[in-house]
Amino acid sequence: MLNSDNSISIMYDLAIIGGGPGGYVAAERAGAAGLKVVLFEKRALGGVCLNEGCIPTKTLLYSAKIYHYALTGDHYGVYAKDPSFEYGKIISRKNKVVRKLVAGVKAAMKANQVEVVQSEAFIEGRDAEGIRIKAVDQEYVSRNLLICTGSEAAVPPFPGLAEAGDIIVTNREILSLEEQPKEIVIIGGGVIGMEFASFFNTLGTKVTVVEMLPKILGPLDDEISALLQKIYAKRGIEFCLRCKVTGIEGNQVVYEDPDGKTCKVAGDKILVSVGRKASLTGFGAENLGLAYLENKAGRPVGIRVDEQMRTNVPNVYAAGDVTGFSMLAHTASREGEVAVNHILGKPDRMRYEAIPGVVYTNPEVAGVGLTEEQARESGKEFEVIKLPMAYSGRFVAENEGGEGLCKLIVGKKHHEVLGVHLLGNPCSEIIHSACIAIETEMTVEQLKEVVFPHPTVSEIIKETVFTLK
Ligand code: NAI
Numbered sequence: 001m002l003n004s005d006n007s008i009s010i011m012y013d014l015a016i017i018g019g020g021p022g023g024y025v026a027a028e029r030a031g032a033a034g035l036k037v038v039l040f041e042k043r044a045l046g047g048v049c050l051n052e053g054c055i056p057t058k059t060l061l062y063s064a065k066i067y068h069y070a071l072t073g074d075h076y077g078v079y080a081k082d083p084s085f086e087y088g089k090i091i092s093r094k095n096k097v098v099r100k101l102v103a104g105v106k107a108a109m110k111a112n113q114v115e116v117v118q119s120e121a122f123i124e125g126r127d128a129e130g131i132r133i134k135a136v137d138q139e140y141v142s143r144n145l146l147i148c149t150g151s152e153a154a155v156p157p158f159p160g161l162a163e164a165g166d167i168i169v170t171n172r173e174i175l176s177l178e179e180q181p182k183e184i185v186i187i188g189g190g191v192i193g194m195e196f197a198s199f200f201n202t203l204g205t206k207v208t209v210v211e212m213l214p215k216i217l218g219p220l221d222d223e224i225s226a227l228l229q230k231i232y233a234k235r236g237i238e239f240c241l242r243c244k245v246t247g248i249e250g251n252q253v254v255y256e257d258p259d260g261k262t263c264k265v266a267g268d269k270i271l272v273s274v275g276r277k278a279s280l281t282g283f284g285a286e287n288l289g290l291a292y293l294e295n296k297a298g299r300p301v302g303i304r305v306d307e308q309m310r311t312n313v314p315n316v317y318a319a320g321d322v323t324g325f326s327m328l329a330h331t332a333s334r335e336g337e338v339a340v341n342h343i344l345g346k347p348d349r350m351r352y353e354a355i356p357g358v359v360y361t362n363p364e365v366a367g368v369g370l371t372e373e374q375a376r377e378s379g380k381e382f383e384v385i386k387l388p389m390a391y392s393g394r395f396v397a398e399n400e401g402g403e404g405l406c407k408l409i410v411g412k413k414h415h416e417v418l419g420v421h422l423l424g425n426p427c428s429e430i431i432h433s434a435c436i437a438i439e440t441e442m443t444v445e446q447l448k449e450v451v452f453p454h455p456t457v458s459e460i461i462k463e464t465v466f467t468l469k
Contacts, residue, residue, distance in 0.1 A: 010140055014343060021320070022321075023039060030112075036113075046105050047148075056097070065362050087180040088197070091175075099423060117140075123145070131145040147319075150261075150320055160247045160249050161247075163248075169269055171459045174271055181200065183267040184206070184207055188251060188273040189217065190275065201235055206236070209237060223405060224405060249264065292304055303322055309350060318339075325352075358428045360428060364425050367421040369418055384466050389457070404423050406424075406460040416444075427463070436452055
């Protein structure tokens, strides 16, 4: 297309801003379906998930898990002499894994004829031809746009935070520390906080978690989060609950305890993990007239979308953390697919009832659907059925002395599965069966007819459903 100033704009079916699990999966699907796709990524393909989130943390946690196994091998009759680790090697292996997977995404883009532009993209506006985007002095015009700009760590302006310099880290900087901290204070006992608490505790760092709520892992089933907290308290993590952080003084975190007393705790690193905020600015979103989800104070917290991931602007879609809704990589990928299917004219819609949540502590925690607390709030009539994980033979074989729980929330009248919550390894790998049960609205009676492989930890779900009277 020739512009009035004789420059050329390239025409696309779909432009995607952001190459995280929302953007790159959408690009892959759209490319495979024959659309002409351009994907803009200003940092690294794979986004937060591959470069500074899911993958690097799970790689680090796996090293910690191996070390833990070496330390506790005697429980299984296996003796490792003086187990030790090299922190630098743990970090360099993590870097290697990330590089390999980013290269894999690059290859997938190539295989699906997706044009990747390694640059910041800026939306200039929308006209009869399409949406105009500028990147490295080139103008791109696309019939459709998918915004997948993700989110960034929310760092509250605690007094003294700026002065604390390098002592303060977020999920990004903490991944590449050259030395293992001797003491770390973690502000926020959410998912990021607890995964790093688990990692550093296993490696011998003194860990203190300061959390303003009365429990860790807020949205998780209360019983399961209490069990996990007990396990880690026994392993030496100090939990300061109902403690709101009010400032930083050098290497000390200042907080108010439940009695309103001001307390301080010191660490050579302080991790701020108090949530993430959608990345809504810096890419020209204001030139489209988008509608936003707002918080109670009227501030935008995400791009408003419908169940086809359409924004209020025709042909403009959004997926992933930028919607400010369910900030999880697997949600982002599915949302991206829904947007692409809508562009392709395939019927599809985004549903959030069966989105699993996993915390990769050791033991792992996984849940899907309503928690007992949410079921109570919903006013639904329900029953709770549960069993210790020790009812699974495989669990007992592989988790000497390990605690665990399987808990199901079931509709009282029709026995439909409303929620499944698990604590115990390797529940991250079995929770999808519960996702399928909830997604397909299975009842306990239908679940009873499914043959689970034996011996597996997954059988605990089947054992538990048989306890329903
Ligand atoms: P989060 O929302 O999970 O937890 C933040 C915690 O900080 C909350 O418990 C909150 O009460 C606490 N907090 C806030 N202000 C505080 C203050 N002044 N003093 C003390 N405590 C305070 O957020 P997090 O852990 O930063 O994770 C961000 C996002 O990343 C989440 O949306 C999560 O879903 C996603 N994520 C998912 C993972 C997974 O699926 N395994 C792993 C890591 C992150």
